[in-house]
Amino acid sequence: MDDMEQYKELFMTEAEEHLQSLNQNMVELENCPEDSERIINMIFRSAHTLKGSARTLGFEHISSLTHHMEDILDYIRDGKIKVNPEIVDLLFKCLDALEKMVSEVSDGEDTTSVDVDSLVEVIKSVKEKYLSGENSKEDSLDCSDINEVAKKQVEEKTVNTTSSNSCSIHLVDESAIILIEGNSNNSVVEKPENLDSVLNQMHESASALLTILDALEYSELKDTVKNIDELSTAMLNETVEITENSLSVLKSALSTMQQIAKVVETGSSAKYDYSELNEKISLTLSETVGESVEDKEIILDHTIFNLEEVSEELISEINENKKIYHVKSKVVEDCMLKAVRLTMVLSKLKELGTIISSVPTEENLLSSGSGELDVLISTDLDNIDILDSVCEMEYVVFKEVRFELETVVTQVFDEEVPKTEKSLETPAKFKINIKIDEECLLKAVRAYMVIKDLKEKGTVLKTEPPEEKIQEGNLGGNTVTIYYDSDESEDDIKEIISKTPEITEFLVNVQKDTDNSKDSAKIKNTADTTSKKQTENSSSKKSQTVRVNIEKLDKLMNLVGEVVINRANFTQIATKYDLKELHNAVGRLNMLATELQEEVMGMRMIPVAFVFNRFPRTVRDTAKALDKEIDFEIEGSDIELDRTVLDELAEPLTHLIRNSLDHGIEHADERIKLGKPEKGILKLIATRQRDRVNIIIRDDGKGIDPDAMRKKAFEKGLYSKEEAEKLTDNEAVNVIFLPGFSTAEVVSDVSGRGVGMDVVRSKIESLGGSVTVNSEVGKGTEITLHLPLTMAIIQTLLIRLNEHIYALPLTSVLDVISVQKEEIKNLEGQEAIIYRNHILPVIWLKDALNTSGFSDSNDLYVVVVEKNKGKVGMILDEVIGRDEIVVKPLTGILKNINGLAGATILGDGRVALILDLNNI
DSSP, X not given: OOHHHHHHHHHHXXXXXXXXXXXXXXXXXXXXXXXXXXXXXXXXXXXXXXXXXXXXXXXHHHHHHHXXXXXXXXXXXXXXXXXXXXXXXXXXXHHHHHXXXXXXXXXXXXSOSSOHHHXXXXXXXXXHHHHTTSSOTTTSOOHHHHHHHHHHHHHTEEEEEEETTEXXXXXXXXXXXXXXXXXXXXXXXXXXXXXXXXXXXXXXXXXXXXXXXXXXXXHHHHHHHHHHHHHHHHHHTTOSOOBHHHHXXXXXXXXXXXXXXXXXXXXXXXXXXXXXXXXXXXXXXXXXXXXXXXXXXXXXXXXXXXTTTTHHHHHHHHHTTOXXXXXXXXXXXXXXXXXXXXXXXXXXXXXXXXXXXEESOTTTHHHHTOSEEEEEEEESSOHHHHHHHHTTSTTEEXXXXXXXXXXXXXXXXXXXXXXXXXXTTSOOSEEEEEEEOTTOSOHHHHHHHHHHXXXXXXXXXXXXXXXXHHHTTOOOSSEEEEEEEEXXXXXXXXXXXXXXXXXEEEEEEEOSSOOHHHHHHHHHHHHHHHHHHHHXXXXXXXXXXXXXXXXXXXXXXXXXXXXHHHHHHHHHXXXXXXXXXXXXXXXXXXXXXXXHHHHHHHHHEEETHHHHTTHHHHHHHHHHHXXXXXXXXXXXXXXXXEHHHHTTTHHHHHHHHHHIIIIISOOHHHXXXXXXXXXXXXXXXXXXETTEEEEEEEXXXXXXXXXXXXXXXXXXXXXXXXXXXXXXXXXXXXXXGSTTOOOOSSOOSSSOSSOSHHHHHHHHHHTTOEEEEEXXXXXXXXXXXXXXXXXXXXXXXXXXXXXXXXXXXXXXEXXXXXXXXXXXXXXXXXXXXXXXXXXXXXXXXXXXXXXXXOOOOSEEEEEEEEETTEEEEEEESEEEEEEEEEOBOXXXXXXXXXXXXXXXXXXXXXXXXXXXXXXX
C-alpha cells in the first residue's frame, strides 16, 4: 500500500468518526438551542477538521461543502441566524451529502454524484434570506443601518507611524496611545493600557463589516475581515502573546479595516491584495491555534535526539557555517491525519535545509501515530524564515531554538588521535573524574575536548568509556574517567579541564598504587547506571496509541486461538503422563495463554456507543416523517462488545427502533387522550450479565395485543383458527417473528412490508444470541437482544452422541440431569419428562441431527437448554464436561446444514461440531 492509500484509509476512518459526531451534535443542537454556543463549537471543531483533512488530500468537493456549512454555523454562533427547523434541516441535508461523498471516496470514486453546486446555492439563498431581513427583522439589521454603524466604528480608529523604529496605535481623540520603542521583533512587551478597548472596538467593527460584506458577497474581503476579527479576539483572550510583532500586525489590520470600510461605503470595484496581511495574521496565530491550556508551552527536549550518532555530521555542517535548529511540530488534538500533517512538515523542512535527525524517523512517522515531530535541521535560513515557511500549515504548532555550538569543536574529529606513548600497565599519576552537564547536546564532543587538551600536556593512559567509543560519539552517559600521566601539577590540570564548557563537576586525584581496573569498573558502572536511567526516563515520557487494522486483530485472534488449542493438548498430555515438572510447565503455560487471550479479546472490545451514537439521527428523521414527538434516551453506551458482534448490530437495531416508532408509540393527540405525556419515550439500553450483553429497546407505546396477533396469524394463513386460539399470550406475541408477518394496514417508507422481524431474529441467532419480547397492552413493549461478548472463543459443554463429540454453547445450558428411559412419557404426540414439578418437552438429539445408533443403556443424560421457543431437554449419550473452544466457521456442504453453528478442534486433535440450539 502506497503512502496516498494509507492517508486515504486514515482519512476514511477518522472522517466516519467526525461525521458521527456531527450527526450527534446536530440532533442535540435541535433539541437544546439554548445551549447552542457550546454545541456549535463542538460542531465547528469536527467540521473544520474534516474540511482541512479533505483539502489536504485533494477532496475539494468535500472541503467546499463543509466550508459553506461553516458559514451557516458561524452566523448561528454570532447570533445573526437563530436555530430553527429550516436551518437544522439544511445542515442535515449537507451532512447527508458529506456522508455520501465520503462513501464515494471509500469506493475509489474520483468524482461525486452529489450536486454540490446546487446545495451551495441553497445555502447562499438561505443566508441571504435571513441576513437581508426577509425572514425576520429580529434576525438581522438593515443593511444601510449596518453600513452606517461600520463606517462610524471603523473611522473612529486611525493608525500613525511615528518612525521606522516605533509604531503607535491610538484613537482619533488621542485619549490613549500604544507606543513601542525599538526594532520590531517577537519579544514580549508590557500590555498597553488601552489595548482591550481597541480590540473590543475592532471586534464590533469587524462584526458589522462582516454582515455587510456577506450581503454584498465580497468573499475575498470577508475572509480578510474574518482573519482580523480572529486576531483581535485572540489578543483579547490573551491566547496570543503581546509582542512588538503582534502589535505591528494589529496596526496593519486596523489600517486594512479602514480601507475596506471605504470600499463598502463607495462601492468601489478596486482590487486589493491582502494576502500578505493574511499570512502575517496566520503566522501570529499559529502558535496558539487549537492549543489547550496544558499545551501552550511546548518544551524542547534536545536529549530526544541521539546526538552522539550524528556528531560528525553536525560538526561538518557547522564547519560550512550552517545554522542548526531544533524544530518541534505539534499537531492539535482534534486534527485528523496527524501523521500526514507531520509528513508534510518534514517534506517542507527538507526543502529548507538538510535533515540531520528526526524523531520519529521518516520511515516510522506514519506507523507511529505520533502527534509530535522533532527535527534537527541544518540550513542557511534564519529562524523567522523557517517559521514563515511552515506556520502556514493548519493545525500545527511550532517552536524553535538555535543550538549554540562552539566553532572550536569543528576540528575535534578531523585530527588523527595519537597513540599513547606509555603502556596501560604504567601506573597513572592522576585519576580524573569528569561529569558533563545533563543538558549538554554533544556530551561526547565535550569529553573528547578535555582528552585532547590533556594530551597536549601529558599522556592519557586509559579512559572509561574507552577513547574509541568517545570518538564514535558513544559516551553512554554523562561521566568520564581518565587515567592520566603528566608532569603538570594538580592545579594546572584543573585549569586545563575548566576551559571546556559544560563540565559541571570534575575531581583530580593523585594516584597511590591504585587498582585502575577496579576504579575503572566503578566509573563504568556509574555511567551505565546513568545511561539506563536516562533510557528509562525517556521511555516513560510518552504513552502513545496507534490505530490497528481490524484484519490484523483478526489474525492475532486466530493465532491466540491456536495457542488455546495447543494449551488444551498440553493439558491432556500432562494428565496422561502425570509428571510434576510437566504439570508445573503446563500450569505456567495456561496462565500465560489465558492472559494473552484476555488482552487480545480486550483489544477487540469496543463500546456499544460506536453503534448507539448513530441512532439519535435515525430517531429524529423517522419521528419527523411520522409526525410524532419522541424523547430518545441512551443508557449503558460504555458497555463493551466484540467488534465482530457489534458490526452486525446496526441493521437489526435500526429495524427495531423504526418499528417502535411506527407501530408502538402513538401520535401526540392520541397519547393525550390516553392520559400519556405528549412526547413518546424510546430507550436504547445496554447491560452486562456475566459473559453476555443485553441490548434493550423499550417504548411506552400501545404494546402488542395478543388477541390481535392471533387474529392476524389466522388471517395470513400462518395458523389454523384452532391453532391460533391455543397460542399462549407469549406465543402470540412472538408471532411477529414469523416470516412475512406484519400488522401494518398501509405500506409506508418506514415499515409494513412484512420483512424485518424474522430477519432480525435470524441475524441475532447467527451471532450466537437470542431475542425475547415482553409487552403489555397500553403500557409499551420491551425487546431484548441477548448477545455473547465474543464469537471467537466461547465456553461450551462437550457432549457425546454415538461416538461423535458435539459442543453446546454454555450460555444456553440451564441444567444437566440423568433420567431413566421409563421416565420419558408421550403427551399428545410430544415426549416429555417431569422436571422440577413442571412438564419439560424433550427431544432425542439423534433424531434432531438425523444420526443413527444410540446407547442401549437405560441411564440417559438430559441437558436442559434455553431456546427461542422456551426450555427443552435434549437426550444424549454422555456429558463429557466444560471446555473453552475456538470457533471455526463451517464451509462447503456443512455451511447450510440446520442445527450446526460451527466447528472446533479439541486438545487431542479431534474435531467437534458446535450445535445451533435454536435451529434444532
